[in-house]
Amino acid sequence: MSELVAEEMPGARLAVLSGPTFAAEVAHGLPTAVTLACGDPDVGRALVAAIGTPCFRPYLTDDVIGAEMGGAVKNVLAIACGIVEGRGLGDNARAALLTRGLAELMRLAVAKGGRAETCMGLSGLGDLALTAASRQSRNYSLGVALGQGRPLADILKDRRSVTEGVATSASVVQLAGRLGVDMPICRAVAGMLHQGMAIEETIQNLLSRPFTEELGFSAGTPDRP
Amino acid sequence: MSELVAEEMPGARLAVLSGPTFAAEVAHGLPTAVTLACGDPDVGRALVAAIGTPCFRPYLTDDVIGAEMGGAVKNVLAIACGIVEGRGLGDNARAALLTRGLAELMRLAVAKGGRAETCMGLSGLGDLALTAASRQSRNYSLGVALGQGRPLADILKDRRSVTEGVATSASVVQLAGRLGVDMPICRAVAGMLHQGMAIEETIQNLLSRPFTEELGFSAGTPDRP
Numbered sequence: 001m002s003e004l005v006a007e008e009m010p011g012a013r014l015a016v017l018s019g020p021t022f023a024a025e026v027a028h029g030l031p032t033a034v035t036l037a038c039g040d041p042d043v044g045r046a047l048v049a050a051i052g053t054p055c056f057r058p059y060l061t062d063d064v065i066g067a068e069m070g071g072a073v074k075n076v077l078a079i080a081c082g083i084v085e086g087r088g089l090g091d092n093a094r095a096a097l098l099t100r101g102l103a104e105l106m107r108l109a110v111a112k113g114g115r116a117e118t119c120m121g122l123s124g125l126g127d128l129a130l131t132a133a134s135r136q137s138r139n140y141s142l143g144v145a146l147g148q149g150r151p152l153a154d155i156l157k158d159r160r161s162v163t164e165g166v167a168t169s170a171s172v173v174q175l176a177g178r179l180g181v182d183m184p185i186c187r188a189v190a191g192m193l194h195q196g197m198a199i200e201e202t203i204q205n206l207l208s209r210p211f212t213e214e215l216g217f218s219a220g221t222p223d224r225p
Numbered sequence: 226m227s228e229l230v231a232e233e234m235p236g237a238r239l240a241v242l243s244g245p246t247f248a249a250e251v252a253h254g255l256p257t258a259v260t261l262a263c264g265d266p267d268v269g270r271a272l273v274a275a276i277g278t279p280c281f282r283p284y285l286t287d288d289v290i291g292a293e294m295g296g297a298v299k300n301v302l303a304i305a306c307g308i309v310e311g312r313g314l315g316d317n318a319r320a321a322l323l324t325r326g327l328a329e330l331m332r333l334a335v336a337k338g339g340r341a342e343t344c345m346g347l348s349g350l351g352d353l354a355l356t357a358a359s360r361q362s363r364n365y366s367l368g369v370a371l372g373q374g375r376p377l378a379d380i381l382k383d384r385r386s387v388t389e390g391v392a393t394s395a396s397v398v399q400l401a402g403r404l405g406v407d408m409p410i411c412r413a414v415a416g417m418l419h420q421g422m423a424i425e426e427t428i429q430n431l432l433s434r435p436f437t438e439e440l441g442f443s444a445g446t447p448d449r450p
Contacts, residue, residue, distance in 0.1 A: 020320035030314055031432055033321035035439055054432045057321075059439035089255055091355055095245035096258035096282075099351035106345075120331075120345050121439045126324035130316055133358050207256055207279045214260055214284035214346045 002064050013043045016064050018071040018123035020130035026056065033057040035123040037067035059122060066118025069109040074128040075139045075165030076172055076186050077101035081132035082143020083192070083199060097185065098132055104183040108172070111179040139165040152193060170194055184209065227289050238268045241289050243296040243348035245355035251281065258282040260348040262292035284347060291343025294334040299353040300364045300390030301397055301411050302326035306357035307368020308417070308424060322410065323357055329408040333397070336404040364390040377418060395419055409434065 005014050019034030026032050036051075036058035038044030048058045061067065080101060084094045102125055106116040109124075118124065131137040135144065142163045145155045156163070169190040176183045188206055191197035230239055244259030251257050261276075261283035263269030273283045286292065305326060309319045327350055331341040334349075343349065356362040360369065367388045370380045381388070394415040401408045413431055416422035 020317050020324075022315070022317055025315040025317045028315075030318060031321065031428075032315075032317040033325065048436050052436050057432070057436065059437060061439040090247070090250040090253075090257075091359060091361075092245050092247055092250045092257040093255060095351045095355040096256065096347060098354050099245075099345075099347050100258070102345065102350065116342075118439070120324075120327065120350075122321060122324050125327065125345075125350065126320045129323050129354060129358075130320040133354075134316060136316075203256075207282070211273050211277050211282065212284060214286040214343070 002068060013040055014038070014064065015044060015047055016067045016071075016123075017058070018067045018127065020122060020126045022130070022134075022136060029055050031055050031057070033059060033122055033126070035059055035061060035067050035070075035118070035121050035126075037061050037064045037118070037123075039064055061118055061121070063115045063118040065112055066109045066114030066116075067123040069105060069112060069114055070119050070121070070124030070127060072164075072168050073105045073108065073172055073186065074124060074131055075163075076169045076189050077105070077128055078131040078137055078139035079143040079146070079165045079169070079193075080185050080189050082140040082145075083147040083189075084143075085140075086144035086147020087199065087203070088147075089203075094132070098128060101185045102128065104181075104185055107181045108176055108179065108183060111181045112175070138163045142166070146192065147199065165189075166193055227293060238265055239263070239289065240269060240272055241292045241296075241348075242283070243292045243352065245347060245351045247355070247359075247361060254280050256280050256282070258284060258347055258351070260284055260286060260292050260295075260343070260346055260351075262286050262289045262343070262348075264289055286343055286346070288340045288343040290337055291334045291339030291341075292348040294330060294337060294339055295344050295346070295349030295352060297389075297393050298330045298333065298397055298411065299349060299356055300388075301394045301414050302330070302353055303356040303362055303364035304368040304371070304390045304394070304418075305410050305414050307365040307370075308372040308414075309368075310365075311369035311372020312424065312428070313372075314428075319357070323353060326410045327353065329406075329410055332406045333401055333404070333408060336406045337400070363388045367391070371417065372424065390414075391418055 002014055015038035017036055021032055039062055044060050048060055052058050080097055081094050084097055106119045109119050110116050135141045172186045173190045188202045192202055227239055240263035242259055242261055246257055264287055269285050273285050277283050305322055306319050309322055331344045334344050335341050360366045397411045398415045413427045417427055
C-alpha cells in the first residue's frame with residue numbers, strides 16, 4: 001500500500017498502524033498496543049502523541065515495509081493455523097507452524113527492505129498470536145472450515161465479509177518468487193486455495209521436507225538442507 | 226543448566242531440547258517441532274538423525290544459551306498472560322503482553338550471550354504461543370487463578386505438580402538486574418508473586434509507562450523513552 005500511495009500522492013506523509021486489535025475491545029477501552037510505522041520521525045511522534053492513551057499504546061518504528069508485511073502475511077499464516085486446528089493436528093503442530101511461518105514472514109520482509117525485528121513486534125507476531133488462536137478471526141475460521149473438509153467456494157458463499165488471506169496468499173507467493181525467498185507454508189496455503197492441492201497431501205509434503213537449521217531467515221536464503 | 230553441567234561434568238557433550246511439546250500429543254504421533262541446541266555441530270546432527278522422525282522434527286541450532294533462556298523465561302511470561310486472561314483484560318492485551326514479553330526475553334538472552342533469533346524460534350516464541358493460550362499449561366492456569374483474585378499460597382496448596390515460572394520469575398529478575406537488562410513484565414510478575422504487589426496497581430503501572438519505540442531489544446539497552 002505504501003508504494004501505491006507514494007505513486008498516487010507523491011510527498012504524502014504516510015504512516016501505517018497495525019497490530020493485535022479486535023475492534024470491540026478497543027471500543028470498550030481494554031488495553032491495546034499497536035505498531036505505528038512512519039518514515040518521518042517527527043510525524044510519527046506527533047501521531048503517537050495525538051492518538052496514544054494509557055489504554056491504546058502505539059509503539060513507534062520507522063519500518064513501514066516491515067509493518068505492512070506483518071499485517072498482510074499474518075492473514076495467510078492464520079489460514080494455515082486454522083487448517084491445522086480443523087484437521088485435529090494438535091496444539092504442538094499449530095505452535096510449530098506459527099513459528100516457522102513467522103520465519104517465512106521475516107525472510108520476505110527483509111528481502112523487500114524491511115527489518116526482521118519489526119515482524120517480531122506487534123504487527124506480525126503480536127497480530128498473529130491474536131489471529132491464529134481465535135475463531136473470531138475470519139482467516140483462522142476459514143482455515144478451520146477448510147481443515148474440516150468444506151470446499152472453499154462453499155465457505156466464501158456464506159460470508160459477507162472479506163477474508164483477506166485468500167487473495168493475499170497468491171500475492172505473497174508471487175512476490176516471494178520474484179524476490180527469491182523460500183516460503184513453503186505460504187506456498188502450501190496458496191496451493192490449497194487456488195490450485196486445488198489436497199490438504200492431506202500438502203501436509204505430508206511439509207512434514208517430509210529434510211531436517212534443517214533453525215535460523216533460515218536471512219534475505220533470499222532458502223532453508224538450508 | 227548448561228553452566229551447571231559444564232561445571233559438574235567438564236567435557237560432557239551437552240545438547241538442549243526445547244519447544245512446544247504437549248507430551249500427550251507427541252505420544253500420539255501428532256506433528257511436533259522442537260529446537261535442538263548443541264555447541265558441537267557433529268553431535269547436534271547425530272542427535273537430529275537419531276531422534277528425528279517425520280512427525281517429530283528437531284531444528285538444529287548452536288545457540289544453547291538462547292534455547293535455555295526461551296524455555297525458562299516463557300514460563301514467567303505465561304503467568305503474565307494468564308493474569309491478563311483471568312482479569313478479563315481481553316485478547317488484544319494478551320497478544321501485546323506476549324509480544325512485549327518476547328522482546329524482554331530477547332534482551333536477556335542477548336545480554337547473556339545468546340541470540341535474539343533463537344528466542345523467536347520454537348523454544349521461546351513457539352513454546353510461548355502454546356503455553357500462553359492453553360489452560361493445560363500449569364503456568365498459564367496459575368496466572369488465570371491469580372487474575373481471578375485467588376491468593377498464590379492457596380493455588381499452590383492444591384497442586385502436586387511444579388509451576389516452574391513461580392521460582393523462575395525471581396531468578397530472571399535477579400539475572401536481569403546483574404546484566405543491566407530492563408524487563409518490566411517479568412519484574413511485575415515477580416513483584417506480584419513474591420513481594421505482595423497488588424495486581425491492579427501493577428497493571429496500571431505498566432500501562433502508565435511512557436510511550437516508546439518498538440525496537441528496544443538490544444543487549445542491556447532499556448526501553449528508550
